[in-house]
Amino acid sequence: MCGLLGEYSFVNNLSDSESFANLLSLSKHRGPDSTKIETGEKYRLGFNRLALLDLSSAGEQPKKSPSERYHLVYNGEVYNYRELIVKYDLQNLESTSDTEVILHLLDSIGVVKTMQQLNGMFAIVIVDIETYTLYLTRDFAGIKPLFYGINDIGVVFASQFDQVFKHSWFTENLKLRPKIVREYFAFGYMQAPNTLYENIFQINPGELLKITNDGKIIKENILHFPKESLLNTHYDLSKCRKALQKSVKLQLNCDRPLASFLSGGVDSTLITAYAKETKDDIEGFTLKVNDEKLNESEFAKSYAQHLNLNHTNVEIDENELVSIVEEHFEAFSEPFGDYSSIPTYMVTKKAAQYHTAMLSGDGGDELFWGYPRMYDVLKKAWWFKLPLFLRKNLVKVTNKFGITNTFAPFTKSLEQFCMDKHIKLPSEILDSLFKTGYSVEMSSNLYRLDKKYNKRQLQQFLRWNEFYGHMQRILIKVDRTSMKNSLEVRIPFLDKEVIEESWKTYFPLDNLKDLKRPLKSQVQHLIPQNLIMQKKKGFSVPIVLWLRNQLKPDLIKTVLNSNLYGNEHFDQIKLKEYVQAFLEEKHNNGWGVWHIYAWQKWANKCVLNKKNI
Known part of the structure; x- marks a missing residue:
């Protein structure tokens, strides 16, 4: 897991090297172990590394392929890299990192075929030095972020939104897109390929972008899961179970301390149980809150005892959660309005004190109709x-x-x-x-x-x-909060083979008990029925109460007493009236008010703050 930044000039005019280094430092939390910048003709690549495989300098980036035709920076993990070594009989590898495998494959089978072979979570940038072509691609589930801006000067690409819009090629002509501003206020996040600003975009999940030396863009879908599928009531669900077990096994490969998030839910329990089958000393990690309506730690503890699992149970109280709200906004270089980011930030911060990588149960609800x-x-x-x-x-x-x-x-x-x-x-x-x-x-x-x-x-x-909708918001939340704490979160449900197998499954939803039926049946084979929590509580926060009490002074200061960013595109008087009506308890839409609050917190921190980076 890392942070990348680069620029590719159509006019052979790169930015000031000091400014580039300052921009790269914005993502230092994504990769605190080492920083490296390399400059070629017409391009520059920068990388902040969080070392998880091959901790030696041989695993550092940017890095060139053996032929030196391809220059690469890459954020993420490719889990099937060992299989690819055997499949393509790769020789003379200089390191044990997955990056090395990608580079050898580029020389052997080219860019498109290499990307099609990868199974993992990744944002990859490749410069073809022979043809001076730039390639940008992102994993098929959208786990890892990749932003880019393009204009007549060239292309800037980065792991963080602010690293693009603060680049000197874009700062002078930033223009908000009112449709996307409205989209943010509705949904609370920027949906790929859009961003708030003109000429700045996100790579879609599973998309490969080829940008030629004259600025021509060619898009290709490496893997996109269709609306339609071969839904089969007679599908053998054991295939999906085996794919998930394989995914967990592959994702346990790590040269740094790794554990598994364990809540009271089906998904994380299943992932942790399968991890235990391969790694006997795997640790389950649970956050305990002092609110019984939200606390699932006792269920997690009983699961851990049944599985004979090493278990860390970290206890926090509500005051501690409230105290990190301001700090947690620092995790987001883009506006983000899902307030469950607060407990997610807290649990990743606590986990990072013990581990460098964690397994997560995210994705199960989306793949198996869990909502x-x-x-x-x-x-x-x-x-x-x-x-x-x-x-x-x-x-x-x-x-x-x-x-x-x-x-x-x-x-x-x-x-x-x-x-x-x-x-x-x-x-x-x-x-x-x-x-x-x-x-x-x-x-x-x-x-x-x-x-x-x-x-x-x-x-x-x-x-x-x-x-392709709600799950993308979850992935943004998990990536930004975990990487702010220099913690890698791996998501076995979003393995390519697991998704492909789940996409073939169908089971009628005749009542609420049918939700996630295949996953529930798998858990019931691992955990006794009397121990399984019948209804997931969910780890959330009482946002309505907080906004009207502990966070009220800052909400008033940030929203009601401020000139709101982008107000040339919306009626800020009516927007403030909506917030005031909430404070007067005329409506209870705390989530909607949080969207507004989070918007201005982001603007104050990332846009209106003119302090030099």
Whole structure:
């Protein structure tokens, strides 16, 4: 895990070397072990390393392929690198790092075929010195970040958003994109390939970008999981289990201390149990909170005892969580409005005191229909087969007589109903804040559903939507908070083979107990039924209470008493009135208010602060 920065000039005019080094230092927390910068004709590459494989200097980057045709910087882990050594009979490797394998493959089979062979989490930048072509690519699940900006001067690429927009090629002409600003206020994060600024983007998950010497861009999908799939009720679920066991085994390979996050949930328990099969001394790591409504540590403790697992249980109280809110904002170089980032920052900070890498159970909910909102959409989808005027009148009658209790039929479309489940500032509020025509751009692709669909197709669409939507927000949260603490988090559920196998599975969601049925059945073979927590509590924070009490003075200072960044694109008076109404308890949308608060905290820290970097 590391932080990378680079620039590629179309006009052979690189930035000042000192400024480049200062920009690179912004991601030093992502790679505290070593820093290295190399400059070639028309390009410069910088790298901050967090060493996890081959801790010697032989594992440092930037690095060239044996032929010296390809110059590379790479953030992440390729888990199948040992298999690739055998498959392609790679010889004369100078290190035991996965980076070395990528470089040899580039010489052997070229860029595109190499990227197609990789299984892992990665953001990779390659300069082909022979043709002076730049390649940017990102893993198929979107675990590792890769931002880039492009203009007439050239391309800047980096692990962090601020390293691009603070680069001298872009600072003078930063222009907000109002549609994406609205998208942030709705969803709380920037959805790839968009960013807030013109000419600055993110690489899509599974995408390879080829940029030629004259600035031409060619895009290619290395791996993109489709909305449609071969959903099969007779699928052999043991294939998925074996893929997950293999994934966990591969991801245990590490030359630094590694453990596994263990909550009371199905996903992390399954990952930890499979890790125990390979690594007998694997440690489970649990954060204990002093709120019984949220605390899952007793369940985790019972699982650990049953598995005969080494277990670290770190206890914190609410005051300690509140105290790190300001510090936790330092983890984000982009606006990010999911307040569960606070406990995630805390648990990664605590884990980093003991370990350098952790296994996580993220991804299970998205791959195996784990969210109640998915079931709710399936249950209510039939309403949207009816015309809007008819279902509006019908539901008034059914609600009146207690047959139903829903407002779903009043929503314009099923796509809008799905999207509203992910939006934290309601559409009517956004419409009043933003100028006409600033619709949420994401709705044109991520929430587009074919007009003709059956229940099985809709269920698959919901998985695809969560994978490329909500899960991306989770991955941003985990990557930014963990890497701020110089901790690598590995996610076995998002192994290429696990995703491919899960994408073939189908099981009807006839009730809420069906959610994640295959994973629950696997856990029940490992943990006695009487020990398994029947309903996950979730590690969250009482954000409404905090914003009205402990965080209220800073909320007032940051939002109500400030000139809000980007207000030329939205009505800041109405926005402040919405926050004031929350403080006066006229509504309880703490999450929506947090989006606003987090926006201005980011702007104050990363944009409006003119202090030299």
